[in-house]
Amino acid sequence: MTKKKVCACVIAILHSLGLFGRSSAIATPAAFGEEFKHKYSTEHFNFYSMDDGTSSKEYGNFLEDFLVYLERNLTALPSGWPVDFYILDDEQSLNVFLKKKLGEYRNVRGAFYPKYNAMFTSKNGGLGTTAHELMHKIVGEKFRELEPWAKEGIPSFFEKIYGYRDKSGPVFYLGYENPWRLQQLGNRLTTLTIEQIVSDGTKSDMYYQSERRMLSTFLFHEGKLKKYFSLAVSNTEKHSGTLLEAALGESMSSADAKFSKFTSGVNTSTKRLLNVPSSKYCRSKQEFENFYNVNRDALRPVEY
Ligand SMILES: [Zn+2]
Secondary structure, three states: OOOOOOEOHHHHHHHHOOOOOOOOOOOOHHHHHOOOOEEEEOOOEEEEEOOOOHHHHHHHHHHHHHHHHHHHHOOOOOOOOOEEEEEEOOHHHHHHHHHHHHOOOOOOOEEEEHHHOEEEEEOOOOHHHHHHHHHHHHHHHHOOOOOHHHHHHHHHHOOOOEEEEEOOEEEEEOOOOOHHHHHHHHHHHHHOOHHHHHHOOOOOOHHHHHHHHHHHHHHHHOOOHHHHHHHHHHOOOOOOOOHHHHHHOOOHHHHHHHHHHHHHHHHHOHHHHOOOOOOEEEOOHHHHHHHHHHOHHHHOOOOO
16 A cells, blocks of 8 residues: 555545535536446445456455445444445546546545445555445444544554455454554654544544554454444443543543553564555455465564
8 A cells, every 4th residue: 555545535525515616527426437338236336447347346245245244243234325336447547537527636545425425446446445435434324423533543444454255254354554554653653642643533634544543453452343333333322431432441541551552562563564465355264374374474463
């Protein structure tokens, strides 16, 4: 992944609120699809691509199984399917397309626009990018309480995902660090506090997204991510303090000692964590085991 990856969520929100000019230059979803030669549909997606459909099938295979995993482990799915999913040939074409059609002004690797219920990426955008963008739909539509830090903190957590399809269904492993985000945090990693990350929750710079991802990986390793989802989705369980504190079972300030141990553990392991591979979904357990063995050192959990 490059440092260029920016998610277009802010722009998407502006669109959904109608704050962007509705110029006639902005295409309708139907007009997007006309430029793509290949269409491929799965239960939850209509894929449009410029290639022979290979990329659509790869993304479709992964995303349909990712939805099964989400539904089994974290949350019921929202409504509003199928999602239109557009795959450009490369990152440059993606950004030219988004700029021309949607007025996107930043370079992105993937994007979800709620207004169009549409996702965009390129053939080499990667599975982690598609999981991140799809989580914007899930979080945006299912979280009844959406804390600012979580808007990016939760989707970005899913950027690193590995798995395979077993006889009983998809198996996924999560909670890994993302090398370029670690590089972005640099020396500031060990000075982070939960309160600071939460109070920076509305800042748009990419650096802050990486802070928020560190908090969601911490929640995961503490075994609290599922609880966070359950509280955010249902919002009927009474809790004191913030949603994050309710999931942690303690105040942000008292959880900071553990968080500090976690970031120190990550910091100590940075050298091997910079080799964490791109997300991958294998066709079999055997293929996954081979992949895992090659990357065993980088994928070893952080000790703290
Ligand atoms: Zn995002």
